[in-house]
Amino acid sequence: xxxILTLGFFIGLKHAMExxxxxxxxxxxxxxxxxxxxxxxxxTWGLGHALTLGALxxxxxxxxxxxxxxxxxxLEFAVGxxxxxxxxxxxxxxxxxxxxxxxxxxxxxxxxHVHSHGARRADGHDHEHGFRWRTLLVGFMHGMAGSAALxxxxxxxVRDPVRGLVYIAxxxxxxxxxxxxxxxxxxxxxxxxxxxxxxANNGLQGLIGVSxxxxxxxxxxxxxx
Numbered sequence: 116x117x118x119i120l121t122l123g124f125f126i127g128l129k130h131a132m133e134x135x136x137x138x139x140x141x142x143x144x145x146x147x148x149x150x151x152x153x154x155x156x157x158x159t160w161g162l163g164h165a166l167t168l169g170a171l172x173x174x175x176x177x178x179x180x181x182x183x184x185x186x187x188x189x190l191e192f193a194v195g196x197x198x199x200x201x202x203x204x205x206x207x208x209x210x211x212x213x214x215x216x217x218x219x220x221x222x223x224x225x226x227x228h229v230h231s232h233g234a235r236r237a238d239g240h241d242h243e244h245g246f247r248w249r250t251l252l253v254g255f256m257h258g259m260a261g262s263a264a265l266x267x268x269x270x271x272x273v274r275d276p277v278r279g280l281v282y283i284a285x286x287x288x289x290x291x292x293x294x295x296x297x298x299x300x301x302x303x304x305x306x307x308x309x310x311x312x313x314x315a316n317n318g319l320q321g322l323i324g325v326s327x328x329x330x331x332x333x334x335x336x337x338x339x340x
Contacts, residue, residue, distance in 0.1 A: 123282045127289025130261065131161065132297060135198060135334065138327040139253050140294060141301055142201040145320045146208075150302035157298025158291060159247040163254020164261070165287025171259060172283040177276055190260040191338040197256050198331030205324035209317060 130136075140160050144153040175182055308316035 119278070119282060120285045123285040124289035127286035127291075128293040130286070131164075131290040131293030135194065135330050136160075136164075136257055136294065137297060137301075138323070138330050139198060139201055139257065140250075140298060141323045142205050142327050143250050143253065144298065144301050144305060145205055145323050147305070150299070150306050153302040153305065154295060154298045156247055156250045157294040157301075159250040160254040160257070161287075161291030161294040163251040164258040164294070165254075165284075165291050167255045167258025168261065168283055168287050168290075169280075173280050177280075187260070188338040190256075192335055194256055194260045195331045195334030195338065197253065198327050198334065200331075201253070202324045202327030202329075202331060205320055205327070209320055209324065 140157050143156050143160075147153050147156070171182070304319060305316065308319055
């Protein structure tokens with residue numbers, strides 16, 4: 116039993132590091148320049164993911180039936196739509212807050228002046244208040260989409276429903292810890308570039324947005340119909 120639970124934890128840890136999970140959290144994290152806020156978003160995603168896995172996975176495990184393939188494909192398709200929307204939102208925000216470099220001349224001296232169309236803060240004072248419901252909902256969606264594969268794996272490893280529920284819970288904790296670690300890694304380049312290298316930060320956000328849209332389109336194509 117201990118070996119199975121340990122396996123569940125590390126599989127959950129690895130599960131959090133899948134490309135679509137990372138992309139979703141990165142799009143949300145790109146709005147912030149404080150490491151603490153970014154990590155909190157990652158942990159909130161993990162909480163939503165774990166709660167949904169526990170609810171759907173537990174119900175299906177107790178009923179002794181896995182999630183139908185058609186429903187699983189529909190959930191994955193919905194995640195693809197969500198990823199496209201998240202990535203597009205990042206790109207739209209970059210467009211609205213685009214930065215221009217103007218050349219000014221004063222007293223015969225020419226110098227560069229950086230001008231932004233947005234009010235995005237890069238001084239670390241982008242405090243956020245209240246619970247991160249949007250991030251929790253993103254975690255919910257990923258949890259629903261991932262529950263089918265998890266149930267299939269759990270049912271092949273564990274036959275006892277009680278142990279199966281514990282396995283799913285440990286898996287959820289592992290995914291939450293994994294996303295917390297990934298969020299800490301994401302926070303480093305986003306924080307440094309936001310404070311010192313505006314163009315690099317814009318480039319990172321653009322890469323995150325384009326990659327997330329691409330992953331979303333791939334998920335939609337793969338699970339269409």
